[in-house]
Amino acid sequence: MPETFAAAAVHPEVVFSIGLTLRVMAVAVPLFFLLGAPLGYLLGRGRGRLTALLDVAVSLPLVLPPMAVGYFLLLLLGRNGLLGGPLLEWTGVELVFSVPGLVVAAVVSGLPLMVRPVQAAVKGDLLRLVDLSSVLGKSWATTFVRVVLPHCRKSVAAGMFLATGRAIGEVGVSLLLGGDIVGRTNTISLEIYNAVFSGQFARAGFLAALLTLVSLGLTVALKRTGRG
Numbered sequence: 001m002p003e004t005f006a007a008a009a010v011h012p013e014v015v016f017s018i019g020l021t022l023r024v025m026a027v028a029v030p031l032f033f034l035l036g037a038p039l040g041y042l043l044g045r046g047r048g049r050l051t052a053l054l055d056v057a058v059s060l061p062l063v064l065p066p067m068a069v070g071y072f073l074l075l076l077l078g079r080n081g082l083l084g085g086p087l088l089e090w091t092g093v094e095l096v097f098s099v100p101g102l103v104v105a106a107v108v109s110g111l112p113l114m115v116r117p118v119q120a121a122v123k124g125d126l127l128r129l130v131d132l133s134s135v136l137g138k139s140w141a142t143t144f145v146r147v148v149l150p151h152c153r154k155s156v157a158a159g160m161f162l163a164t165g166r167a168i169g170e171v172g173v174s175l176l177l178g179g180d181i182v183g184r185t186n187t188i189s190l191e192i193y194n195a196v197f198s199g200q201f202a203r204a205g206f207l208a209a210l211l212t213l214v215s216l217g218l219t220v221a222l223k224r225t226g227r228g
Contacts, residue, residue: 020099108173126148
C-alpha cells in the first residue's frame with residue numbers, strides 16, 4: 001500500500017531532515033548577515049586587483065556547477081586538504097561528512113546572493129555619507145553600523161531572503177561535503193533525492209511541497225521589501 005502524505009510527514013527520516021535543515025539554517029542565516037553585509041560593502045567601495053579577485057571568488061558559486069564547487073571544497077576542507085588537515089590536527093574538528101560541513105555548503109551557496117544586493121547599493125549618497133562620517137572622526141565600525149546598514153537595509157533584507165532561499169534547497173555542494181548519510185547529514189533537499197531514488201514519492205512530495213511553501217514565503221517577503 002502506497003505511503004500517504006500524513007504518514008510521510010511523521011516518518012523518522014523526514015522529521016530528522018526537517019530538524020537538521022533548521023539547525024543548519026539557524027547557523028547559516030546569521031553568517032549571511034555577518035559575512036555578507038560587510039563583504040558587499042567592501043566590494044562596492046573597494047578598488048584594485050585584490051578587490052577584483054575577491055569579487056571573482058564570491059561570484060564563483062553562482063557560475064560553477066554545484067558539484068564542481070563541492071569537489072573543490074572537498075579538496076580544500078577534507079582531512080588531507082589545505083585547510084581541513086590543519087583544522088583536524090589542531091582542533092579535532094572534521095568538516096567533511098558532518099553538520100559543520102553542511103553549514104559551509106549552505107553559506108558558500110547562498111553568500112553571493114547576499115553580497116550582490118548590498119554591493120549594488122553602495123553608491124551615490126551612501127558614499128558621500130560615509131566620507132562625511134570619516135571627516136567627523138567616526139570609526140569604520142561606527143560608520144558601518146550607523147550609516148551603511150540603515151542606508152542599505154532594504155538591500156540587506158533582500159539579500160538575506162535570496163541567500164536563505166538558495167541555501168535551504170542546496171543539493172550538490174551538500175551532497176559532497178555532507179555525504180548524505182541517513183540519520184546524520186540528510187537535509188530536506190537530500191532527503192527528497194533519497195526518497196525519489198527509493199520510490200518513496202509521498203515523502204518526496206511532502207518535502208518538496210514544504211520547500212515550495214518556504215520559497216513562496218521568501219518570495220512574498222522579497223517583493224514586499226522591494227515595495228517598501
